[in-house]
Amino acid sequence: DHLEAAGHVCVLKDASDLESSSGVAKLIEAENLEAALALHLYRGGRLLQGHGVPFGIIFGGTDLNEDVNHEEKNKVMGKVLEEARFAVAFTESMKEVAETQWVDPVFTREVEAKVQRTLGVRLVGEMPQGDLHAALKNCFAVVNSSVSEGMSAAILEAMDLEVPVLARNIPGNAAVVKHEVTGLLFSDPQEFVHLAKRLTRDPALERDLVARGTEYVRACHSWQAERHTYQSLIRTLEGSIQD
Structure with a gap:
């Protein structure tokens, strides 16, 4: 409702109904989708990889609490995060779990602090x-x-x-x-x-x-x-x- 109120046309799908990445590809083509938002890093996010459509991720909870302990799922989720434009966590604790698993928060803070102290250097995030x-x-x-x-x-x-x-x-x-x-x-x-x-x-x-x-x-x-x-x-x- 929030997105449609802003003028977007949205298509809501259950990841379990799509079954595979090819199902997502067919959906993208049929609906002429321009972007995607996935709930759950593993169940939804893995289906969006490699389609050329920009997407964001919303952590579901079980992805960070359970799937993260499964070695193969952990690797897949890390790859999904590399391709995602952004990730949303509902709580600070969820964010910290994700950072511990896939970003290096201590090193990140060190880099950001060094940049702030260095004249003429700017840290620029990802851009199109x-x-x-x-x-x-x-x-x-x-x-x-x-x-x-x-x-x-x-x-x-x-x-x-x-x-x-x-x-x-x-x-x-x-x-x-x-x-x-x-x-x-x-x-x-x-x-x-x-x-x-x-x-x-x-x-x-x-x-x-x-x-x-x-x-x-x-x-x-x-x-x-x-x-x-x-x-x-x-x-x-x-x-x-x-x-």
Whole structure:
């Protein structure tokens, strides 16, 4: 009633009636749904993963009191929270249970306190992709300071948006950033400061990194090429099924 009073059209469904993620996919398509709200992190939330529709979670109680003790359910719920745009807890104790299980509250408070004490640094929460890309385009550079990466989407997005990249010299980053060619790699804070100052003082270096980074990402990470590759792979699977 609250949501419909605000002008939204709502479809209410029992998770047990949908049975599987495919049932949710059919519902999303049939009703042309634009967003979803799930009650219970495991029973409802797990059905919403991977559909491309933004969703939020309301903790039900048994998800935090019972399902959290089941190893497989705990893993699934953690993945759901990573994809959810927000989570609602009815009590502080429920919130603390969730934070203990999936966020690190002590470390979070330390980071927030450090940011508040540091001049010129702001902590920005999650934002829609379009807004994020608009913000990146207005940045002088994108910094990836991760200590572990597989393949950094942030680096590839920055290159595609023609923004210079400074990244920590770890295997995942070094696989997509060639030092002084497509970006700059640093190993410690002192080297980062040195390279950042160099980049701000050398417009020619900035132009070269942007040009070569853009060329690299469009040649080696083209979505058109990936589409063709995956279509070919799927055809291979289809051939195996027919055989």
